[in-house]
Amino acid sequence: MKPKRILIAPMDWGLGHATRCIPVINELLHQGAEVVIAADHRPAALLRREFPQLEHVRYPGAVIDYPANANMAWTMFRQLPVFFKGIADEHALLDTLITDHRIDGVISDNRWGAYSSRVPSVLIIHQIRILLSRYIRWAQGIVDAANRKLIRPFPEVWIPDLPGADNLSGELSHGPRLPKNAHFIGPLSRLVRRDGMPKSLDILAIISGPEPQRTLFETMLVEQLKPTTHKALIVRGTPERNVKMTLTDTLTLVGALTADELSEAIASTALIITRPGYSTVMDLCALGARAVVVPTPQQTEQEYLASRLMASGICYAEPQSGFRLERALERSAQYTGFRSTTFDAAVLRQRISHLLTAAA
Template structure:
């Protein structure tokens, strides 16, 4: 019975949520699983698996600037990110010394590896597809990520082998496709809400997005649910036909999304995978300053799969009138056997 540590990045909730199906399958296969993360991602994992050992890791705490200042703001934080990676390495040394894990599965935590264990990295990008005028930075990002990934024995990509969503993020580095990862399962439900809006991501854009959504959802007069994505902070209110809550556990969130006609959310990779699993219609609003989210939103819009709009131009009524032209994420068919095969090979 192998001892496995699953470590998720705290950069929003998506890295933690997509680790949930990995942890579930590891436990089904008889592995002894422990968890590690920080911040709200750690709160979510402890809520989902209250019976598993949990270890706190250093937090990243990213901050995004606006418009042309975004790249400068991120560049100024690189030293802090490097310090977080070094702190992760120190934490992993101490955890390995105390618990002797056989396998470490890290979701985008580049310091969570050990030469004494089989180290696996889950990531959906080996390069960042920056847009003009920052497109020159894509090559730099590829070289940096290649260097950071060098200590890992395996790189797992949560996509299908043909790279439907990740093609622009890939390089020549050898990887294994493990299929889309979602904590949710397909299913039908009666429609209860016209719109469910999901808020996620770092500040200050998270709070700004929540305020815009709340105002426009109330003005629409439709029955809506707004989930602020802040686990561990109880809050619930109802204004007219709009219900606002800070957080929903996975089972309740899954039921709420199923019973909603339309989902408005960030175009984070994990959010997209969750909505593929549920086959929902969606409008994506990329987090300002995240080129990856902008790219994914544009790809899905060009493919006539889902609507997309910039946060500063967000107009709910306009989007509601046009969303019927999109096919919805039900056109994508997941392949769950890819993850099963990867886990089975890892635990041999």
């Protein structure tokens, strides 16, 4: 039988949507599918480095500006026309990609326009509920309804978490009114635990996310690490500029690491400093890592996850404004870190098998 050709399309918003597609791609390949990776900018660069042997196509989406200091809600609101035009454009382009690349099925990671009536389409999403800041919580019902409308065109929804109380995403994926076609496929991580490695690093900083906040976070960490004697590596989250720089005898920067390289770096470090993006949380849980988390300013998802991890005694969290490295290191000692967890991929295997059968 001819292999099914599955297009997988991660959102261009940091690197997390791309990194969590890696175990999905690996399982598709394991089940005999031909995978076409449709991405743009940094996600495209990361996945091209991870899977150089696969077919890659450019799949641009809406370019949304993230504020440096302005109000997040207002910044997003005024860009809604750009957002919805981007969805329409990527939906139209997908039709061309399906024809030109003989696509049998589509997996979208938060690409709202990446669905088609011509082939089976799946949406990977953990934000079934987009939490609002307390200042505009009066609009939560409106946003929930809009989010459900965006999800509705997809015949199947995959939530990368566990059902029930023992979960990672909390209210983001376990709020009221789950889609009837939703399946909890278990957390997704590209990383593999490495035991018994010596701790050659004091600090590993993993940076990602939208600009300009990615650069602001990197600059802050460099300024605070340079005067210290902490042996540190900063992974900048810039796979398109993967240059290694040695700033001092103890501080090194690198654009990006492959899954194997990052697994080894995490196993070799005493403490991680990172954003609490959901994909990062899944990775930290998979490896049983100790971390300090610094949410992207005004990104309510990360602020919620950070407060949840801190309240559970797992990670120390501190806002970017006023972040002090030495204070964070001292206070992090009071937190347990993640308990290493082996994620069961049985449901993921089952849903991919179902997708490949439906694509027949």
